[in-house]
Amino acid sequence: MLTDLENKVLSLIDENQxxxxxxxxxxxPSVYRPERGEAEEPAAxxxxxxxxxxxxxxxxxxxxxxxxxxxxxxRGAEGGKRLMFEGHTDVVTEGDASQWTYPPFEARIVGNxxxxxGANDMKGGLVxxxxxVKAIVASSVKLGGDILIGAVCDEEGHMIGIKHFxxxxxxxxxxxxxxxxxxxxxxxxxxKGVMWARVTATGKMAHGxxxxxxxxxxxxxxxxxxxxxxxxxxxxxxxxxxxxLGQPSVTPTILSSPVQGEAQNNVMPAQxxxxxxxxxxxxxxxxxIESKIQAACDAIRAQDERVxxxxxxxxxxxxTATDRNEPVVRVLDRAYRDLTGKExxxxxxxxxxxxxxxxxxxxxxxxxxxxxxxYIPHHIDEWLGxxxxxxxxxxxxxxxxxxxGVVEQDL
Ligand SMILES: [Zn+2]
Numbered sequence: 001m002l003t004d005l006e007n008k009v010l011s012l013i014d015e016n017q018x019x020x021x022x023x024x025x026x027x028x029p030s031v032y033r034p035e036r037g038e039a040e041e042p043a044a045x046x047x048x049x050x051x052x053x054x055x056x057x058x059x060x061x062x063x064x065x066x067x068x069x070x071x072x073x074x075r076g077a078e079g080g081k082r083l084m085f086e087g088h089t090d091v092v093t094e095g096d097a098s099q100w101t102y103p104p105f106e107a108r109i110v111g112n113x114x115x116x117x118g119a120n121d122m123k124g125g126l127v128x129x130x131x132x133v134k135a136i137v138a139s140s141v142k143l144g145g146d147i148l149i150g151a152v153c154d155e156e157g158h159m160i161g162i163k164h165f166x167x168x169x170x171x172x173x174x175x176x177x178x179x180x181x182x183x184x185x186x187x188x189x190x191x192k193g194v195m196w197a198r199v200t201a202t203g204k205m206a207h208g209x210x211x212x213x214x215x216x217x218x219x220x221x222x223x224x225x226x227x228x229x230x231x232x233x234x235x236x237x238x239x240x241x242x243x244x245l246g247q248p249s250v251t252p253t254i255l256s257s258p259v260q261g262e263a264q265n266n267v268m269p270a271q272x273x274x275x276x277x278x279x280x281x282x283x284x285x286x287x288x289i290e291s292k293i294q295a296a297c298d299a300i301r302a303q304d305e306r307v308x309x310x311x312x313x314x315x316x317x318x319x320t321a322t323d324r325n326e327p328v329v330r331v332l333d334r335a336y337r338d339l340t341g342k343e344x345x346x347x348x349x350x351x352x353x354x355x356x357x358x359x360x361x362x363x364x365x366x367x368x369x370x371x372x373x374x375y376i377p378h379h380i381d382e383w384l385g386x387x388x389x390x391x392x393x394x395x396x397x398x399x400x401x402x403x404x405g406v407v408e409q410d411l
Contacts, residue, residue: 002338002398005141005406009397012135015390018127019114021050022389025123026107026116031093032067032157039066040153043089047126047151054134056149063153063164071170072149074133077407080145083328083400084177084364085133086162086354087126088155091118092378099380112386119384121377125180125370126151128389132396144405148174155354158315162354163361171362176328178399179355182372182384183347185392187332189367191349191356192245193280193319195289198273198312199224199297200259205270214268218257220300220307221272225252227296228276235284242281244348245319251277275314279350286316317352318360326365328403335398339391347374369395 002010030043044060051058051072059071070089094104094117102108107116114124133147150170152161165171201221206214232250241247253276258269278289290313297309322329324346336344349355355366371392372384 006398006401009135009139009141009401010394012138013131013390013393013397018131018389018393019109019386021131022114022119022124022127022384023107023109025127026114026119027105029105030090030118032090032154033093037066040089041066041068044068044070044151044153047089047130050130051149054130055137056133061164061168063160067153067161069153069161069165070151071165072133074137074147076143076145076147076404080143081175081404082146082148082173083403084148084150084174085129085180085396086150086152086177086358087122087129087180088153088161088354089126089151090153090156091121091123092156095380101381109386113383114386115381115383117382120182120372120382122181122370122372124372124384124389125182125392128371128392129180129396131393132400135397136400141401141406142408143400144407145175147400147404152354159354159357162357166357166361171358171364174358174362174364176326176365176367176403177355177358178328178332178396179353179366179368180370180392181349181353181368182370182374182377183349183368184374185336185369185371185388185395186345186347186374187329187336187367187369188244188347188349189322189324189329190242190244190282191320191352191368193284193286193317193356194352195276195278195280195286195316196314197276197278197290197293198314199276199293200271200273200310200312202271202308202310203306206268208266208268211268214270215304215306216268217270217272217307220304220309221257221274223300224296224309225274227300228252231292231296239281239283242348244346245281245350248281248284249279251279253277280319282319282321284319286313286318290316317356320356320359320366322359322365322367328365328367328399331399331402332367332369332395335395335402339394339398
């Protein structure tokens with residue numbers, strides 16, 4: 001049941017403004033295109049202005065030139081908890097704009113949907129969080145703790161924004177985070193981990209007619225690939241199927257040989273290389289996988305010491321799992337029921353998000369829950385359902401009021 005106070009705060013959400021602000025933000029393209037001098041800064045400045053306008057303390061931190069994080073803090077009672085709403089300001093490329101039904105940065109509304117790159121992933125979720133805080137501020141209720149909004153750069157790349165945020169200590173006082181990514185307002189309490197590794201086998205270059213004068217790297221790499229297939233099967237056997245995330249995977253994505261120089265039919269290259277895209281489910285760890293990759297290389301090398309292997313981990317993000325009994329999950333669960341009269345739907349995130357970094361590097365309990373169709377991110381004709389956008393805004397209001405508590409009210 002919603003209390004009178006909650007209903008009062010919810011009534012202060014200006015639904016038209018939520019939609020208008022989402023349009024404004026979508027209309028600021030924030031694809032990272034360094035060759036054209038385009039990045040997140042204009043979108044981040046827009047967010048900063050809104051956070052200031054609603055009365056939050058703000059910080060603007062440049063992670064790389066043109067790529068800032070924006071942080072907003074709304075203080076509640078001293079010594080209380082701190083709830084974070086997390087979002088990213090970057091969007092992926094629109095691809096071939098002529099393929100879009102409506103121009104990708106026009107944010108056109110047709111029926112109950114807003115079309116545009118970033119409407120779904122995830123400018124809608126970010127605006128929902130900002131407007132939730134706005135309603136709380138306008139209500140003059142005093143919360144028992146703080147709300148932090150983190151709008152970071154580069155989620156779609158190497159996540160330098162959230163890494164910087166954690167390194168700067170912003171996550172230290174955060175008790176829980178809601179990651180406002182498009183999940184149809186489902187409660188996603190687990191996320192796959194990811195590990196990208198480059199493995200290079202090095203032999204000795206030779207004439208194709210006289211292969212014995214060199215050492216072919218292709219066969220050792222082929223053996224390594226077979227070993228990775230076995231590793232995948234062993235990991236599936238050991239860890240099984242996760243209820244939301246399915247099974248783990250080890251996928252060779254890029255194969256190269258020669259690694260350097262030109263390919264020629266009669267030249268046996270010295271090196272062969274593979275990039276692996278490994279996806280992890282809770283229970284697996286990147287460190288364990290790395291040691292198994294190394295062991296596979298060592299076993300192949302033991303057959304022919306002339307071959308060397310180099311393993312380079314390009315990225316490692318652990319899988320995350322948040323207990324259903326974590327306060328932030330319980331609060332969202334109840335809020336969803338009270339708001340919609342429906343059972344919340346629990347799920348998992350097949351990719352990783354900024355939340356992965358918050359959880360694995362700073363130990364913050366996370367729930368990924370935001371407006372927008374789950375499957376439409378990065379597609380042509382990306383769209384956002386306006387009802388879900390408003391529903392998320394309300395959900396965030398309730399989550400903040402209930403997670404932090406209300407210490408004073410003056411309505
Ligand atoms: Zn996203």
